[in-house]
Amino acid sequence: MLVTIDKLKVGALIRSEIKDNTNKVVVKAGAKLTPLLLKRLESWGVKSVDVEPDREDESQKPVVEVKVVEKKAQTVLDKELVIKIAKKFSNVREDPLMDKIMRLSIKHLSERQSKIK
Amino acid sequence: MTNDPVNQFEYQKYFDKLVVFTRSLQRIREAKSYSDFISEIETNLDEITPFLFYKFYGINEDQKSLKIISELGPDELTIDLNMVQWSLSNDGPSLIPFQTPIDENIKANILIPVVGAQPFGVICLWVDYETSGFNIYIALALKMLAQEVASSFSLMNLTNKIKEQRDFMECIIASVPSGLFATKMDGTIVSINSNAEILFNVNRKEVVGKPYMEVFPEKIASTIYTLRINAERTGGVSETEVEYEFSQGNILYLGINASIIYSESGEKLGYVIICRDLAISREVVKLRELDAMKNDFVSLVSHELRTPLSSIISYTELLLTPGMVDSPEESNEFLNIIFQEGHRLARLINDILDLSKSESGKMDYIFAPQDINSIAKQSLRSSKPLAEKKNIELQEVLAENLPEVSCDIDRIIQVYLNVLSNAIKFTPEDGLIIVYTRLVTVENKKFIQVEIKDNGCGISEKDYDKVFNKFEQVENVESHSSGTGLGMPICKNIIEQGHGGRMFIKSELKKGTSMFFELPV
Amino acid sequence: MDSFDVRNRIEAIEELPTLPVVVTQILQATKSMATNANDVGDLISSDQSLTVKVLKLVNSPFYGFPQKIKTITHAIVILGFSKVKNIVLAASVFGMVKQPKNSTISLTDLWEHALTTGIVCRQIAKHRNSGVDIEEMFVAGLLHDLGKVIIICNLPDICTAISENVRKKDCLFYEAENEILNFSHDKVGVWLAEKWNLNPALIEGIKCHHDPLAARGDKEIAFTVHAGNVIARALDIGSGGDNKIPILNAKVAEELGLNVPAIDKIMGEVLIEIEKAKDFFDLIHSQN
Numbered sequence: 001m002l003v004t005i006d007k008l009k010v011g012a013l014i015r016s017e018i019k020d021n022t023n024k025v026v027v028k029a030g031a032k033l034t035p036l037l038l039k040r041l042e043s044w045g046v047k048s049v050d051v052e053p054d055r056e057d058e059s060q061k062p063v064v065e066v067k068v069v070e071k072k073a074q075t076v077l078d079k080e081l082v083i084k085i086a087k088k089f090s091n092v093r094e095d096p097l098m099d100k101i102m103r104l105s106i107k108h109l110s111e112r113q114s115k116i117k
Numbered sequence: 118m119t120n121d122p123v124n125q126f127e128y129q130k131y132f133d134k135l136v137v138f139t140r141s142l143q144r145i146r147e148a149k150s151y152s153d154f155i156s157e158i159e160t161n162l163d164e165i166t167p168f169l170f171y172k173f174y175g176i177n178e179d180q181k182s183l184k185i186i187s188e189l190g191p192d193e194l195t196i197d198l199n200m201v202q203w204s205l206s207n208d209g210p211s212l213i214p215f216q217t218p219i220d221e222n223i224k225a226n227i228l229i230p231v232v233g234a235q236p237f238g239v240i241c242l243w244v245d246y247e248t249s250g251f252n253i254y255i256a257l258a259l260k261m262l263a264q265e266v267a268s269s270f271s272l273m274n275l276t277n278k279i280k281e282q283r284d285f286m287e288c289i290i291a292s293v294p295s296g297l298f299a300t301k302m303d304g305t306i307v308s309i310n311s312n313a314e315i316l317f318n319v320n321r322k323e324v325v326g327k328p329y330m331e332v333f334p335e336k337i338a339s340t341i342y343t344l345r346i347n348a349e350r351t352g353g354v355s356e357t358e359v360e361y362e363f364s365q366g367n368i369l370y371l372g373i374n375a376s377i378i379y380s381e382s383g384e385k386l387g388y389v390i391i392c393r394d395l396a397i398s399r400e401v402v403k404l405r406e407l408d409a410m411k412n413d414f415v416s417l418v419s420h421e422l423r424t425p426l427s428s429i430i431s432y433t434e435l436l437l438t439p440g441m442v443d444s445p446e447e448s449n450e451f452l453n454i455i456f457q458e459g460h461r462l463a464r465l466i467n468d469i470l471d472l473s474k475s476e477s478g479k480m481d482y483i484f485a486p487q488d489i490n491s492i493a494k495q496s497l498r499s500s501k502p503l504a505e506k507k508n509i510e511l512q513e514v515l516a517e518n519l520p521e522v523s524c525d526i527d528r529i530i531q532v533y534l535n536v537l538s539n540a541i542k543f544t545p546e547d548g549l550i551i552v553y554t555r556l557v558t559v560e561n562k563k564f565i566q567v568e569i570k571d572n573g574c575g576i577s578e579k580d581y582d583k584v585f586n587k588f589e590q591v592e593n594v595e596s597h598s599s600g601t602g603l604g605m606p607i608c609k610n611i612i613e614q615g616h617g618g619r620m621f622i623k624s625e626l627k628k629g630t631s632m633f634f635e636l637p638v
Numbered sequence: 639m640d641s642f643d644v645r646n647r648i649e650a651i652e653e654l655p656t657l658p659v660v661v662t663q664i665l666q667a668t669k670s671m672a673t674n675a676n677d678v679g680d681l682i683s684s685d686q687s688l689t690v691k692v693l694k695l696v697n698s699p700f701y702g703f704p705q706k707i708k709t710i711t712h713a714i715v716i717l718g719f720s721k722v723k724n725i726v727l728a729a730s731v732f733g734m735v736k737q738p739k740n741s742t743i744s745l746t747d748l749w750e751h752a753l754t755t756g757i758v759c760r761q762i763a764k765h766r767n768s769g770v771d772i773e774e775m776f777v778a779g780l781l782h783d784l785g786k787v788i789i790i791c792n793l794p795d796i797c798t799a800i801s802e803n804v805r806k807k808d809c810l811f812y813e814a815e816n817e818i819l820n821f822s823h824d825k826v827g828v829w830l831a832e833k834w835n836l837n838p839a840l841i842e843g844i845k846c847h848h849d850p851l852a853a854r855g856d857k858e859i860a861f862t863v864h865a866g867n868v869i870a871r872a873l874d875i876g877s878g879g880d881n882k883i884p885i886l887n888a889k890v891a892e893e894l895g896l897n898v899p900a901i902d903k904i905m906g907e908v909l910i911e912i913e914k915a916k917d918f919f920d921l922i923h924s925q926n
Contacts, residue, residue: 085874092885100898101886105703105872108905131671199704206702207774208764212675212715216705225715234767248711252674253719264769 004048013052082106138258142265153189158266165258168242169223170194174201175238196241204228205236210259212251229259230313233267274504296392302385304328318394341390344375372397420468425458468603475610482525482615489522489565490515493552496533504541522565522636528611535604536569536632544573563633572629581622585609646872660685679711691729698917720773728780733925735791742801743790743879746926750876753918756780757911759866761904771860778843778859779866784830785823786879804880809838811879812848824848850890859888890910
């Protein structure tokens with residue numbers, strides 16, 4: 001089931017693999033959500049992830065299903081952006097300031113994109 | 118265009134104008150008062166461009182409302198708030214022609230934003246020209262003016278903030294209920310509050326900037342000096358209590374506390390010294406003294422009581438130990454000593470009780486009118502055997518027709534006997550003791566005075582007080598004391614506390630002593 | 639190839655872009671204090687298409703004046719000589735050259751990047767609040783990549799070589815240029831700017847935008863353009879001819895007070911300003 005990033009629990013099992021726009025798998029199915037992974041997903045602008053449900057979460061399923069389509073599209077688009085920016089900054093990642101600028105760039109451009117939508 | 122000689126001339130003219138203008142802008146910075154400041158702004162504005170009216174709008178803290186800082190024009194002339202806000206975001210002056218002229222002459226507004234670290238406001242001019250009159254020189258000059266005004270405002274704000282802070286600090290110092298002053302590390306006084314001024318009777322203007330050693334009373338200065346040394350040693354605070362004569366006869370007990378003032382970076386800046394009136398009243402001081410005295414008394418008494426008691430115990434022990442007594446005579450002697458010491462103990466205990474009663478005013482007196490002379494005679498008769506032992510002659514010089522005195526006869530006899538036995542003690546063999554009675558007037562009051570004069574060795578003046586002190590027995594070469602040492606103090610209490618009279622000594626060394634006591638009529 | 643050769647080739651180009659006469663005149667006029675609004679207004683009005691462009695831009699939300707500005711002279715007195723001068727420059731420069739066929743780099747992208755850089759520089763200057771003319775910073779940012787325009791339009795073979803290099807090495811245009819030519823577009827831009835008689839401090843700023851610490855005299859413009867360039871690229875608007883981003887020099891960032899929170903704030907504000915400057919972007923698209 002799809003869970004929004006703010007409701008993700010550490011330890012949750014990721015059910016479907018997450019691919020980038022070149023169809024490369026960046027997170028495998030069955031991967032466990034570690035704190036580090038959660039952080040990465042957040043900084044990539046990922047909005048929701050398909051995880052194995054908890055027993056208690058079963059009841060939420062129907063509500064989440066309705067939102068599935070929108071959420072999926074958003075994930076892919078954001079990822080595209082993230083990867084594009086990451087590529088742009090690939091030669092300068094070691095510079096601490098440039099690394100931070102990259103994150104700012106992703107942040108602002110994602111916000112802008114979602115406003116356009 | 119710059120090759121055009123006419124224009125070059127124009128350019129030079131404006132350049133010179135700008136130089137002159139820069140100088141006149143200085144007057145804004147140097148204005149001594151707020152009103153001077155405003156009028157300099159107006160003068161400078163006028164130099165740049167002629168205008169009909171002007172209003173200097175200040176923007177309030179909320180950024181949404183305006184106040185008028187100064188103006189020269191009718192109330193009906195106003196500016197839209199959103200125009201003002203736009204001007205603040207535009208970083209230079211603007212001339213805004215009116216869509217429809219307000220009247221014949223007023224054709225445009227000039228808005229000059231005044232912005233420093235924060236937006237201060239907008240100067241608005243109403244002018245009688247439109248676009249052709251507005252050139253780059255005017256725009257530049259107005260911008261420079263705005264910058265000058267903005268930095269003056271910033272400076273004013275800063276100065277006000279500093280002043281506010283300083284005023285606040287001064288209020289804190291002033292409201293501290295103790296005397297407070299601060300010095301630099303070298304002792305120079307930096308600041309002093311009014312409580313301290315009053316306490317040490319100094320004037321702030323005279324002491325600030327001077328070393329405290331010079332201007333404070335010596336006792337205080339030296340106390341502070343010691344405190345400072347201690348504080349430096351311990352690295353923090355040191356305090357002490359000191360007695361300070363605030364004014365004639367007015368003694369204060371001050372708690373003085375010195376702390377080192379450290380800067381944020383840990384550097385020693387100076388000292389702050391706080392002086393608290395501990396508000397210890399005289400009664401409390403007296404109580405403290407009495408308390409001390411009481412402790413002394415208790416230890417004195419136990420000592421006095423122990424002496425006879427230990428004799429009694431020692432001799433009794435001897436008598437009980439077989440083989441210690443050599444003869445019946447010896448055992449009799451021991452028993453005598455025990456007997457005497459026992460009596461002494463009894464007398465002592467009586468006297469202590471008497472003293473206690475007499476001091477606390479709990480002694481029971483039975484007052485009745487008495488003839489002092491007959492009491493004198495009676496006492497002399499009782500003392501005769503004692504005097505005869507030393508071959509001392511007793512005489513009496515008693516005034517006639519003395520009025521009767523209300524007194525407790527037994528107690529007065531006690532006094533007579535005590536004094537007489539003292540006199541006999543301190544008079545050598547073949548001496549003379551005379552008892553006088555007379556009527557005296559002291560401060561319009563009548564007293565009967567009894568003088569018992571001897572020609573003994575005398576008591577030096579410095580020892581007068583000792584006579585009446587508990588347990589203190591004056592050095593006496595001649596006699597061996599069998600008294601309790603409490604006699605005189607008890608007598609003094611009887612006369613003074615019990616009868617409202619007076620008891621005192623006059624004496625001359627080697628010539629003799631006179632003991633006086635007076636009873637009110 | 640050495641710079642002397644390239645310069646000669648550039649000088650030899652007949653169609654080296656020149657500023658329209660009227661623009662040169664306007665730039666000249668605004669240097670004199672005696673110039674009044676009517677003088678400049680007349681100059682602009684003499685060029686019909688320029689007038690149309692300028693009137694559109696002065697009413698842009700980018701300048702935010704609460705009333706409609708109807709005439710050029712009004713624009714000059716309301717917005718000020720500096721802003722109008724810059725509007726004239728921008729309006730002229732965007733259509734200055736035509737995109738050559740088979741060019742590997744899009745002029746539209748380049749101008750978008752230039753405009754963005756101008757807006758960023760202006761925003762940085764606003765934050766600095768150091769009395770520097772924010773409109774000058776705008777122009778400096780706008781014109782910093784002038785040299786690239788020349789290379790694209792007038793030295794197409796060199797441009798192709800550079801682009802190849804960029805693709806192969808996946809590096810900055812600037813780095814590729816240096817490899818092939820042993821110098822770069824900043825110098826080319828300087829020559830052009832000197833020809834156009836632009837302000838010397840501005841020229842120094844353009845010259846040193848890749849190497850800001852080497853700037854002579856007042857380094858403020860050079861520093862600002864350098865930082866503006868980096869941030870504009872981080873905002874991914876337009877293109878500088880490559881897919882990479884140069885490093886923001888740490889000393890420059892410190893001097894300009896550009897710590898992370900400041901950059902964050904500036905980015906947000908710039909994106910808003912870019913929305914307001916839609917008229918400018920439209921102009922770019924209509925001209926290219």
